[in-house]
Amino acid sequence: MEAIRLDEATARRGSRTVWSGVDLSVGQGEFVAVLGPNGAGKSTLIHVLLGLLPLSAGTATVLTERPGSVNAQIGYLPQRRSFEAGTRIRGVDLVRLGLDGTRWGFPLPAALSPATRAATRRVAEAVELVGAGAYASRPIGALSGGEQQRLLIAQALVRRPRILLLDEPLDSLDLSNQSAVAALVQRICKREGVTVLLVAHDVNPILPYLDRVVYFGGGSGIAGTPREVITGPTLSDLYGVPVEVLETTDGRLVVVGTPEPPAHHHPLHDHGH
Amino acid sequence: MGIELAGLSWNPLSDLGQLTEFPFMVQALEAGTIVATLAGAIGWFMVLRRQTFAGHPLSVIAFPGAAGATLAGLPLALGYFGACGLGALVLSVAGSGRGGHSGESAVTGTVQAVGLGLGFLFVTLYSGQLSELESLLFGTFLGITASQVQTLLWVAIAALAALAAIGRPLLFASVDDAVAGAAGVPTGALSLAFLLLLGMAVAATAEITGALLVFALLVTPAATAQQITARPAPGLMLSVGLALVVTWVGLGIAYFSPYPVGFWVTSISFGLYVAVRLLRAGLSRRNPEAPGAPA
Numbered sequence: 001m002e003a004i005r006l007d008e009a010t011a012r013r014g015s016r017t018v019w020s021g022v023d024l025s026v027g028q029g030e031f032v033a034v035l036g037p038n039g040a041g042k043s044t045l046i047h048v049l050l051g052l053l054p055l056s057a058g059t060a061t062v063l064t065e066r067p068g069s070v071n072a073q074i075g076y077l078p079q080r081r082s083f084e085a086g087t088r089i090r091g092v093d094l095v096r097l098g099l100d101g102t103r104w105g106f107p108l109p110a111a112l113s114p115a116t117r118a119a120t121r122r123v124a125e126a127v128e129l130v131g132a133g134a135y136a137s138r139p140i141g142a143l144s145g146g147e148q149q150r151l152l153i154a155q156a157l158v159r160r161p162r163i164l165l166l167d168e169p170l171d172s173l174d175l176s177n178q179s180a181v182a183a184l185v186q187r188i189c190k191r192e193g194v195t196v197l198l199v200a201h202d203v204n205p206i207l208p209y210l211d212r213v214v215y216f217g218g219g220s221g222i223a224g225t226p227r228e229v230i231t232g233p234t235l236s237d238l239y240g241v242p243v244e245v246l247e248t249t250d251g252r253l254v255v256v257g258t259p260e261p262p263a264h265h266h267p268l269h270d271h272g273h
Numbered sequence: 274m275g276i277e278l279a280g281l282s283w284n285p286l287s288d289l290g291q292l293t294e295f296p297f298m299v300q301a302l303e304a305g306t307i308v309a310t311l312a313g314a315i316g317w318f319m320v321l322r323r324q325t326f327a328g329h330p331l332s333v334i335a336f337p338g339a340a341g342a343t344l345a346g347l348p349l350a351l352g353y354f355g356a357c358g359l360g361a362l363v364l365s366v367a368g369s370g371r372g373g374h375s376g377e378s379a380v381t382g383t384v385q386a387v388g389l390g391l392g393f394l395f396v397t398l399y400s401g402q403l404s405e406l407e408s409l410l411f412g413t414f415l416g417i418t419a420s421q422v423q424t425l426l427w428v429a430i431a432a433l434a435a436l437a438a439i440g441r442p443l444l445f446a447s448v449d450d451a452v453a454g455a456a457g458v459p460t461g462a463l464s465l466a467f468l469l470l471l472g473m474a475v476a477a478t479a480e481i482t483g484a485l486l487v488f489a490l491l492v493t494p495a496a497t498a499q500q501i502t503a504r505p506a507p508g509l510m511l512s513v514g515l516a517l518v519v520t521w522v523g524l525g526i527a528y529f530s531p532y533p534v535g536f537w538v539t540s541i542s543f544g545l546y547v548a549v550r551l552l553r554a555g556l557s558r559r560n561p562e563a564p565g566a567p568a
Contacts, residue, residue: 097448097453
């Protein structure tokens with residue numbers, strides 16, 4: 001079954017066309033990277049899939065439904081830096097909010113309510129799944145960026161979503177945490193059968209795990225397997241200028257010749273919307 | 274000030290008897306209890322949301338509201354609640370614009386300045402009595418009437434019921450606005466609702482502590498509670514408990530001492546806050562592996 005499908009899709013922000021003519025088909029359980037330079041419309045794709053931004057032309061379906069109508073089955077992790085150091089709420093509370101934080105009223109104590117006990121168990125499962133058991137009961141503001149990111153992934157997973165939309169989850173992490181979190185996401189993707197769309201600046205930490213990439217640039221986007229898309233001819237076509245893709249001896253890909261190569265890390269990049 | 278009547282006998286029972294001997298003091302204790310419960314609960318969310326800067330202009334607006342009501346011969350409570358409710362609406366509209374926090378802070382400063390000026394004008398027009406000005410700004414427990422207590426009780430019940438109804442999504446939106454919004458929480462409406470509740474809490478608290486000292490009950494107990502625990506439910510209850518203790522002890526000491534209640538309430542809550550921070554600093558030095566570990 002198709003988890004996500006775009007046909008001839010065009011997205012506009014105000015009067016600016018972010019991308020147009022994008023076709024995309026993602027199957028259930030696939031791990032997809034969304035790549036491209038800043039401002040090319042990577043986060044815009046996420047917003048379209050959540051139903052926050054309607055397409056101005058073309059069609060989009062999520063789990064064969066209209067975007068926005070199936071958000072309960074989507075786990076979403078927005079782009080962010082991190083929680084402020086003084087944020088006094090525990091990691092488990094944050095994960096719990098992902099489970100029932102949208103419900104009105106307040107939860108009963110576990111001693112009185114089987115539902116609360118079930119919720120506590122589910123939160124513990126999600127925390128275990130991301131390997132955050134050791135620090136989940138500490139205040140989120142006191143944790144490192146990698147620890148916070150794992151707990152946020154647990155929060156996005158706790159409702160057993162069928163699709164995970166992760167907007168630059170690796171952005172604020174150091175290299176070793178980048179590959180650890182990437183491996184974690186891939187494990188979840190395969191073991192739980194969740195479709196993952198991960199927006200990334202740098203394809204290399206996730207390259208070994210990817211089923212498919214969507215590459216935005218030059219006002220359009222192109223989808224395919226990494227080896228099909230991240231090549232000189234394909235990217236040159238997309239941008240309309242000569243682009244080269246170099247492969248290092250350890251298998252890393254470096255894109256050369258775009259206005260902003262995706263392999264370049266931008267610690268202070270503009271969040272582009 | 275009734276101080277002449279009171280002398281501490283150091284016999285707890287007879288001192289407690291003295292405390293409740295006069296109706297004004299019983300009403301002050303009742304009002305204090307209601308206000309502390311409300312301020313402790315709503316203050317906990319305010320501190321978590323980092324909206325202390327939204328609470329401050331509301332407290333300043335409470336002053337011209339009360340002074341204006343006094344001048345017009347209207348009930349004091351009407352002035353407090355009317356001004357704070359209106360102020361919350363203005364702040365909410367100002368804050369929702371594209372300016373974000375910087376736009377909000379400019380509006381906040383502007384509104385605050387004109388609020389203080391108006392309040393001073395009203396007090397001057399009323400009679401220029403300094404005691405009136407002082408009690409509006411720094412609180413009193415002498416003038417609380419039985420009908421005021423009743424108004425406070427109904428407002429507190431309504432506000433706490435509303436807070437209970439929106440509690441969980443409000444917590445979600447307070448901690449993580451973007452994720453909560455994407456999950457379907459109406460974050461804009463909740464933000465407005467919370468500002469209105471905050472306005473009610475400020476107005477109620479100002480009747481005891483005066484307009485300028487509301488933070489003693491709204492911020493300090495909540496901040497102390499969040500230093501002690503990062504768990505939501507125990508933290509919320511602890512915040513209410515601390516606000517109650519601060520109010521009761523403050524009123525009790527003020528009754529027997531020549532110094533005003535506002536001073537005692539602020540000093541006791543400040544003392545508790547400092548003590549907890551020092552204790553935490555000491556704990557984390559002894560156990561540097563887990564900074565802020567006691568959750």
